[in-house]
Amino acid sequence: MAFEIHEECGVFGIVNSKNAAQLTYYGLHALQHRGEEGAGIVVRRHKLHIEKGVGLVNDVFNAERLSRLTGSAAIGHVRYSTAGGGGIHNVQPFLFRTLKEDIAVAHNGNIINAQQLKQTLEEAGALFHSSSDTEILGHLLSRHKGTMVERLIASLKYLDGAFAFVILTEGALYGACDRYGLRPLVLGQMNDGAYVLSSETCALDLIGAKYIRDLNPGEIVRIDREIHSCSYTKDTHHAMCAMEYIYFSRPDSVLENNNVHSVRKLTGRILWNEAPVEADVVIGVPDSSISAASGYAEASGIPNEMGLIKNKYVGRTFIQPTKELREQGVRMKLSAVSSIVKGKRVVLIDDSIVRGTTSKRIVTMLRHAGAKEIHVRIASPMIRYPCFYGVDTSTKEELIAHLMKIDDLRDYLEADSLAFISITGLKQAASTSQGLCLACFNGDYITNHITINE
Amino acid sequence: MAFEIHEECGVFGIVNSKNAAQLTYYGLHALQHRGEEGAGIVVRRHKLHIEKGVGLVNDVFNAERLSRLTGSAAIGHVRYSTAGGGGIHNVQPFLFRTLKEDIAVAHNGNIINAQQLKQTLEEAGALFHSSSDTEILGHLLSRHKGTMVERLIASLKYLDGAFAFVILTEGALYGACDRYGLRPLVLGQMNDGAYVLSSETCALDLIGAKYIRDLNPGEIVRIDREIHSCSYTKDTHHAMCAMEYIYFSRPDSVLENNNVHSVRKLTGRILWNEAPVEADVVIGVPDSSISAASGYAEASGIPNEMGLIKNKYVGRTFIQPTKELREQGVRMKLSAVSSIVKGKRVVLIDDSIVRGTTSKRIVTMLRHAGAKEIHVRIASPMIRYPCFYGVDTSTKEELIAHLMKIDDLRDYLEADSLAFISITGLKQAASTSQGLCLACFNGDYITNHITINE
Amino acid sequence: MAFEIHEECGVFGIVNSKNAAQLTYYGLHALQHRGEEGAGIVVRRHKLHIEKGVGLVNDVFNAERLSRLTGSAAIGHVRYSTAGGGGIHNVQPFLFRTLKEDIAVAHNGNIINAQQLKQTLEEAGALFHSSSDTEILGHLLSRHKGTMVERLIASLKYLDGAFAFVILTEGALYGACDRYGLRPLVLGQMNDGAYVLSSETCALDLIGAKYIRDLNPGEIVRIDREIHSCSYTKDTHHAMCAMEYIYFSRPDSVLENNNVHSVRKLTGRILWNEAPVEADVVIGVPDSSISAASGYAEASGIPNEMGLIKNKYVGRTFIQPTKELREQGVRMKLSAVSSIVKGKRVVLIDDSIVRGTTSKRIVTMLRHAGAKEIHVRIASPMIRYPCFYGVDTSTKEELIAHLMKIDDLRDYLEADSLAFISITGLKQAASTSQGLCLACFNGDYITNHITINE
């Protein structure tokens, strides 16, 4: 389960709607799986007004707080990472009060040359309020002249790495993607004409907006009554993060015209073709591996059962069991259903293996619940290289698939067999994609600034 | 979806544990699906001490509040119903301060002669603090003499209807079931010897307790260091509520040695045998109909897809969309995934149809998302009779399967076809059950006090 | 400072107002000084509806919660005591759901035969939900027949001790006082005709109601469109608690046609006559002794200075300093102003001495701040006998004026001189009173059930 290390976020924007903040609230709701640590909304009512806080969208906004946010355009953000320290000052959107106008920025992604840019900017007199790399764009914009689009084009050229920005000014709503399209950003429209930007299509569905198209790599859109599009660079290349298909996105979202659930299901079918095994039940790790498990089961004819249960009410205010209670057997989050697995040969489907600790814990849990054999099948290739485009730990030493060969890893997990989908298989599952970043699997980093010393 | 009208609750108790309140907190967590309106814990530390409140277990208890509840035995309750008015005074457990000792009571079920008992007791001087039928047991106990077990035997004889009581006194923990075993109550044990009572086995699994056995119809257990069992009546009969299999219980729970998920899956398989249809995808209504859908898909060979999505973060503090926003298309709770259903012949699996409004809404939603045909298959028989053992609306006039023949109902839902599992089929799915209450399907009320004027 | 042991409360009721709950909220606000531990409001809208909680009126009620309480009549309560354990179940009003009608009761006072009554009632089958003596009236009412007034007359005869009840039924608002009028209860009227009952007149002033009259000892009023009055006994006697003048009531309230501030000021003047001393400054302990200090200063010509400061923002959620911090000198609540007292001969005016610990601490504080001499003058006579009409510790052994002669007490306090106002002096200050209970000063208990073994 990849959630151990990735730092994804969700961004949303809307313009020309009299319910801008309310729709942003619902949009962020649909994007909540991309970040549960903090949420914020900026609304435009002449100037920009902000409300943000630590926690789930529901924790941060109550009816009274939301009702204060009247206006005709808004952007919002849900935040995953605790990198750079938690606390309210790193929660987005960021709001800049320039003499000319207010500017708000929400960001999904990771700027890999953030530290160098920060240093250069500081030497030129910039004063940083946060440890977030999002603030860098604010400083770059303030140091360029011209229209907002001109300033964006000039500023984005400085940034290496992954980004999908949603920006609100007193004049318009803007969206911008990095030259590789590493992070998705889609455009939609409500029945009343309001335009919407969102990290995923599931937010469009929830608010009843029609999907128009994905933003292209390197594209900048300026949206007011109409949509104006341009690029900040001609040097673009389609390479969306493959983990969006495998783990990040909601199964009901559509990426590059692919339904995510269907792609995941296909990875399951392909896994069966690549690594079949005789077994009694197929069990997916909830929630992200349910689709792949269903594909494996359908292809194999082995029944797909609910042998692992996730406690859905466990929120951030949940009181964690003490060590003593954990030793007594208190199991939060996931539990194995012994009436399903006892005496059975189990195919365990998971979406990925990063550090390996979670997978090992699940195998142990199934073994204690009575599983006779456990065959682990992973719906992504081996993650052998660090990701620099949205990950908070950047060393190979934490990646168990970097440290061990597959047989050793199988032994470490105490599984009876272990297989990963091949890179070819993954490409086949997402065959309509225009290009994927597979760097974490094969080390081919699309941006030219990264060298890994093998 | 049956949740429209049923009023289920969850009860939990533990004795001989130094972490009694903590384990009750986790136990209630596992039972949270049985009631999201209120939660309470009573702990024994010489006298009994109570903390309770409105909302989810997580909303009611924070670390500080839980840490106050030290003691060696505890009971807890999660409450579904808002019947009798919401508010803190109807949240359970109820705590009675008698001169002899403190007594706390938590109840799952519905006492059908509550109104008559209340009147008789009031005429004899009883003063009621709540509109809950649970308080009646307290008054009955206080009017009988002898040991607690003797008073329980004498008191329970008065009660008609469904009940599973968990009771804590300064001396012991008690459990009691009605003569039909309408509501489940299971007994388990921790590694350190602590005994546990719970509405469902999923709470045992979560805290690492071993399942021992179900309580029998009419059984009273008194648990201190040991377990003493007796019955308050010899006139008993196995008739557990069939809806526990169909809707109430968590899929990972075990009822009468049946895994609930497996029973549900079997209803899906039987549905296919009873009502096959040519189609492209099988779609279950999340969360309760996922298992049945998987059974239908496996039996038919039609792929099982995620065509409906439930927004899992929608809690009780969620800000509901205004009418205007709903008309603009904002969809909370459930949304249809058009990339899955567009142009497809859909088999829609739901667990039950009560008033019919939810089912109709889902059919419409799928139609708008592009489904070509919609074949509704219901994993329970037609609910044609009111339930008196755990339902807050008791008139047939609200039951759409009472009002309409199946063809009219199909037309009302605007479905292309409609079928319900037969009563025989349901019995077959739960074949190891020792006896089910099927009154809501066939009108055979097990208690002799109910007459329905046809 | 008497607050160490007394358990006072505030009660409020209103009928025939379309803003009943709102006005009760403001009324409770004015009575907040009588109880900061809990607050509750019951409103009548056909049936009775309750909201209550732990904390200040402001903590318990927010705009949303208050807005739910629509109706034409209401009662409210603020609670001081933590006796019987804190927690929501002891917060008032109490609400009883009888078959005939809902009844809500709020109580200020102390029933001295509560334990005997509770035992008798339990033997007759009553079931108690709380450890509060207020619940007893509910049980007595439920065991009598007739109109509510008839049942009140029959029930109140059983109660010994101090009480001022405000009761709301579906039919009317009721007020009732014990035969001695130990606890004040006043009647007022709004411009729009709504009638109001309140523990103190300050609540009438705040909501703009006109004061009509005090309730008499033993009086019951039934208020709907009109006021009906009767008595539950002919054996009545004016004996209001003297501490209402000295400590409990707000200085702007009027008791028996006496402005409380003026009575307190007069105690200060009389104290000067009875116990003059040469000094540089008069300093009153805030807030309750400010009036008496001003009287002493005016009579003596010695300047009245602000030598002690109370931190007004310290609420119940205040984080108390650790022992380490207290030892470092962190002073909450009260601090001495050294720029006022340094090198001065101080007359320290306090309202009362109960256990003596607070007074000793204040003397020490002034000494450390540089006071040269400290002459303690107490605006009430020596409290040598326990109070049974509103006190939670009932043993003489805690009363320092019972344990020590005045010279020893002066030495214990490390004061340069010490004097208390005489009982005659106190009577003179409250000269228009129709009769006071002075039992805590002279041991003359007005109820005949109390014997103190000297």
Place this chain on the structure above:
Amino acid sequence: MAFEIHEECGVFGIVNSKNAAQLTYYGLHALQHRGEEGAGIVVRRHKLHIEKGVGLVNDVFNAERLSRLTGSAAIGHVRYSTAGGGGIHNVQPFLFRTLKEDIAVAHNGNIINAQQLKQTLEEAGALFHSSSDTEILGHLLSRHKGTMVERLIASLKYLDGAFAFVILTEGALYGACDRYGLRPLVLGQMNDGAYVLSSETCALDLIGAKYIRDLNPGEIVRIDREIHSCSYTKDTHHAMCAMEYIYFSRPDSVLENNNVHSVRKLTGRILWNEAPVEADVVIGVPDSSISAASGYAEASGIPNEMGLIKNKYVGRTFIQPTKELREQGVRMKLSAVSSIVKGKRVVLIDDSIVRGTTSKRIVTMLRHAGAKEIHVRIASPMIRYPCFYGVDTSTKEELIAHLMKIDDLRDYLEADSLAFISITGLKQAASTSQGLCLACFNGDYITNHITINE
């Protein structure tokens, strides 16, 4: 009552204490009267860590949040103003994350050339996150080189207006005052050697710190183990804001070796000499005019009574009465005590008149309560000129004493007579002061940048 328009704040800092954040919490508590809108604490534990929020110190910090703030140095801020919009992003301290080190700034005062500085800085590339003038210092510091003291000296020269800064870096605690000493800042020390900076001495008293001295106009102190002092300018001049004596500071604080209460009392005595009147009672407007009223009463021999009462529990979450309720007579905040004022000739003492609306309301209130004559005496001179050093409305048109001659103002207030203390009288009351800013009374602005077009 001056609170209508002034925007004061409170700042606090401590270094070399193992309880730095706790003591800051208590210090802010003592300074709470200077700002009830927001509070924040930054603590040093290698890097700087911040917690801040909207509301009272008690609302913002709970035990858990405070316990996170471990460290050996801290600064804190309480904020009055809602200028620039409320919300979390304007709450102080501000924290800047520079590559070299973290810097936190808390500010009391008003920078009158903020707008020009902001523009200049933006033109040089600065990016502002807030509308607060405090952020300017951060940008100035980041654009200078050298030691922190060198950068402070260079930066402060740019600032015109009033300021008392408390600054924390990873290396030391700093304090800085403007060249006129317009806003007070005092230095103290705990028994264990920890040094403290505070806006007022009352915070020293509360935490048990010894007062050392006031900071001088233009002084910068750098405090680590020792105190290093310097000045950022030689052009200094003592001119502390006279309103600190009259309204802002707590009566128990000491300003320039004057106890504030004593100065206020003296203004009352002088008012009597300057404007005597025959009357029955003297009544001060609580809380700020109580001291002056006591001085007037003592000098005149007229009794000082509690004829106006302030409801002390009214906090920021208080539900304001609707217009309808206000018209019915609901009175929050202040109420007149008719038992004190009825039929009396009243001398009403208030600290100041700004817009006049509050004073007029109080006169009306007393008249309704039955006062026969009302003689208004104001303990400050007529405020005829806007303040630019801590006021959020800067136009003379709002100052009623600018708009009307005294006789017209008396008629507007509907008072029987009206007098203000003379400027000479005020100087006499604060005779030990080294120099006061009296610009709001006489238009003599100490800073040379202000011109008022008469």
